[in-house]
Amino acid sequence: MSEKKKIDPRFIPSLAERRIRESMQQGEFDDLPGSGEPIPDLEDGYDPAWWTKKWVRREGLTREELAAFLETRRDRGH
Secondary structure, eight states: OOOOOOOOGGGHHHHHHHHHHHHHHTTTTTTOTTTTSOOTTGGGOOOTTHHHHHHHHHHTOOHHHHHHHHHHHHHTTO
Protein backbone atom coordinates (compact mmCIF):
# COMPACT_ATOMS: atom_id res chain seq x y z
CA MET A 1 0.00 0.00 0.00
CA SER A 2 1.54 3.31 -1.01
CA GLU A 3 1.52 6.32 1.26
CA LYS A 4 0.48 9.74 0.05
CA LYS A 5 3.29 12.23 0.06
CA LYS A 6 2.66 15.19 2.31
CA ILE A 7 3.34 18.53 0.69
CA ASP A 8 4.97 21.24 2.74
CA PRO A 9 2.40 24.10 2.77
CA ARG A 10 5.16 26.56 1.93
CA PHE A 11 5.51 24.95 -1.51
CA ILE A 12 1.81 25.03 -2.47
CA PRO A 13 1.88 28.50 -4.13
CA SER A 14 4.86 27.61 -6.32
CA LEU A 15 3.38 24.18 -7.12
CA ALA A 16 0.09 25.79 -8.13
CA GLU A 17 1.88 28.36 -10.30
CA ARG A 18 3.90 25.62 -11.99
CA ARG A 19 0.79 23.57 -12.77
CA ILE A 20 -1.02 26.63 -14.12
CA ARG A 21 1.97 27.52 -16.30
CA GLU A 22 2.21 23.94 -17.64
CA SER A 23 -1.52 23.89 -18.40
CA MET A 24 -1.25 27.20 -20.24
CA GLN A 25 1.65 25.88 -22.31
CA GLN A 26 -0.40 22.78 -23.19
CA GLY A 27 -3.30 24.97 -24.28
CA GLU A 28 -5.72 23.72 -21.65
CA PHE A 29 -7.09 27.23 -21.12
CA ASP A 30 -7.55 27.98 -24.82
CA ASP A 31 -11.09 28.40 -26.14
CA LEU A 32 -12.76 28.87 -22.76
CA PRO A 33 -16.19 30.54 -22.87
CA GLY A 34 -15.80 34.32 -22.77
CA SER A 35 -12.15 34.20 -23.73
CA GLY A 36 -10.97 37.58 -25.00
CA GLU A 37 -14.20 39.32 -24.00
CA PRO A 38 -14.54 41.97 -21.30
CA ILE A 39 -15.79 40.79 -17.94
CA PRO A 40 -19.49 41.71 -17.73
CA ASP A 41 -20.55 44.32 -15.16
CA LEU A 42 -16.95 44.99 -14.12
CA GLU A 43 -17.31 48.73 -14.62
CA ASP A 44 -20.39 48.90 -12.37
CA GLY A 45 -18.39 48.83 -9.14
CA TYR A 46 -19.04 46.61 -6.14
CA ASP A 47 -22.64 45.88 -5.20
CA PRO A 48 -23.21 43.58 -2.20
CA ALA A 49 -26.49 42.39 -3.74
CA TRP A 50 -24.98 41.58 -7.15
CA TRP A 51 -25.76 37.87 -7.02
CA THR A 52 -29.38 38.38 -6.00
CA LYS A 53 -29.97 40.97 -8.70
CA LYS A 54 -28.50 38.70 -11.39
CA TRP A 55 -30.57 35.79 -10.13
CA VAL A 56 -33.80 37.82 -10.27
CA ARG A 57 -32.98 38.99 -13.83
CA ARG A 58 -31.93 35.52 -14.99
CA GLU A 59 -35.10 33.92 -13.60
CA GLY A 60 -37.29 36.70 -14.94
CA LEU A 61 -39.03 37.20 -11.59
CA THR A 62 -41.59 39.94 -11.19
CA ARG A 63 -41.70 42.08 -8.05
CA GLU A 64 -44.73 40.10 -6.89
CA GLU A 65 -42.99 36.75 -7.39
CA LEU A 66 -39.89 37.97 -5.57
CA ALA A 67 -42.00 39.28 -2.69
CA ALA A 68 -43.82 35.94 -2.44
CA PHE A 69 -40.52 34.05 -2.49
CA LEU A 70 -39.06 36.23 0.26
CA GLU A 71 -42.21 35.91 2.35
CA THR A 72 -42.06 32.10 2.06
CA ARG A 73 -38.43 32.13 3.22
CA ARG A 74 -39.29 34.39 6.15
CA ASP A 75 -42.13 32.06 7.15
CA ARG A 76 -39.68 29.13 7.15
CA GLY A 77 -37.24 31.02 9.34
CA HIS A 78 -34.52 31.60 6.73
